[in-house]
Amino acid sequence: MEIRKLSQEEHNKVRPLYEKVFTEDSKGFVDYYFSEKTRDNDIYVVEEDGEICAMLHLNPYTLMVNGVEKQAHYIVAVATRKEYRGRGFMAALLRRALQDMYVSGENFTFLMPAAEAIYTPHDFRTVYEQERRVYNLADAAKKEAAGICIRPLKEEDCDTLAEWANEKLAADKDVYVKRDGAYYLRLMRECDSDGGKLMLFQNETGIEDCRIWFPDEDEDETPKIMTRIVDVRRMLMSLRLQELLCVCFTVTDSAIEENNRTLVLTGTEISGAMLMDGKLENSEGEIPIAALTSFVFGAKTVEELCEEDGVHMTERMKEEMKKIIPLSKIYLNEVV
Numbered sequence: 070m071e072i073r074k075l076s077q078e079e080h081n082k083v084r085p086l087y088e089k090v091f092t093e094d095s096k097g098f099v100d101y102y103f104s105e106k107t108r109d110n111d112i113y114v115v116e117e118d119g120e121i122c123a124m125l126h127l128n129p130y131t132l133m134v135n136g137v138e139k140q141a142h143y144i145v146a147v148a149t150r151k152e153y154r155g156r157g158f159m160a161a162l163l164r165r166a167l168q169d170m171y172v173s174g175e176n177f178t179f180l181m182p183a184a185e186a187i188y189t190p191h192d193f194r195t196v197y198e199q200e201r202r203v204y205n206l207a208d209a210a211k212k213e214a215a216g217i218c219i220r221p222l223k224e225e226d227c228d229t230l231a232e233w234a235n236e237k238l239a240a241d242k243d244v245y246v247k248r249d250g251a252y253y254l255r256l257m258r259e260c261d262s263d264g265g266k267l268m269l270f271q272n273e274t275g276i277e278d279c280r281i282w283f284p285d286e287d288e289d290e291t292p293k294i295m296t297r298i299v300d301v302r303r304m305l306m307s308l309r310l311q312e313l314l315c316v317c318f319t320v321t322d323s324a325i326e327e328n329n330r331t332l333v334l335t336g337t338e339i340s341g342a343m344l345m346d347g348k349l350e351n352s353e354g355e356i357p358i359a360a361l362t363s364f365v366f367g368a369k370t371v372e373e374l375c376e377e378d379g380v381h382m383t384e385r386m387k388e389e390m391k392k393i394i395p396l397s398k399i400y401l402n403e404v405v
Contacts, residue, residue, distance in 0.1 A: 180193065375387065
């Protein structure tokens with residue numbers, strides 16, 4: 070078994086595996102994916118007997134985390150040929166990708182699981198259910214009756230829409246993908262590839278909304294997003310605090326060795342979080358990386374965290390951890 074990252078020129082080599090595994094994707098969408106998304110993503114493969122047996126794609130995004138730009142990767146298209154399943158190829162690809170993201174200085178990564186149970190053993194945790202903003206004919210009729218103009222998005226609208234969306238998201242969200250004109254131009258092509266459209270809503274003062282329309286869109290579908298901390302120090306330093314905090318604790322991580330450390334987390338509501346290396350004998354508790362991920366992204370409270378396997382906290386540590394403001398306002402609605 071050999072794991073390697075393909076060169077950009079080799080990316081089309083995985084298309085046969087993609088088409089064999091992801092049969093639900095239309096030819097138009099697959100054409101879009103391999104003409105657009107694979108131009109700037111990373112693809113890891115397992116090769117054996119001279120052929121590609123498994124793959125994992127890392128699609129790059131610029132995120133805003135508490136108002137600060139962060140580079141991150143969205144894990145997609147994780148697949149193994151049927152005859153090679155059960156041999157640990159996916160786990161090996163995840164470990165390699167996680168290690169490379171750590172070296173690159175990324176705070177966390179995210180994915181949309183086919184099933185949560187697949188990724189839970191690798192310390193991913195569900196933190197968000199996507200809010201699909203779907204164009205609905207009945208709702209659109211009401212909007213138009215109220216004087217709202219609704220039309221398909223045009224290329225010349227993309228920069229203005231990005232400015233509007235970033236301003237709106239910054240006012241309400243802790244974590245979201247930063248938009249620009251290229252983001253919406255690519256999203257237009259993604260929708261077009263499957264027969265859909267991006268619909269722009271405008272009133273007399275400007276943009277009011279933008280929604281996706283597909284002929285067969287299921288409005289009841291609520292895809293989940295799972296995250297995993299990649300670099301615990303960088304992740305913790307991205308957090309805001311309610312008040313003066315000082316606590317020493319130990320983090321454990323079975324996949325990224327560098328995250329296994331004892332840390333002193335300090336700071337104020339003005340300075341934000343600051344970190345120093347701590348001593349194990351001064352540690353007030355222990356938190357596995359998966360449990361910490363759930364807490365950092367607001368999926369679990371301190372009390373709920375203490376019920377997880379491997380979590381130990383003194384009473385003082387529990388009170389200090391409550392001073393952390395989690396990244397609970399998330400908007401990660403990307404498909405690929």
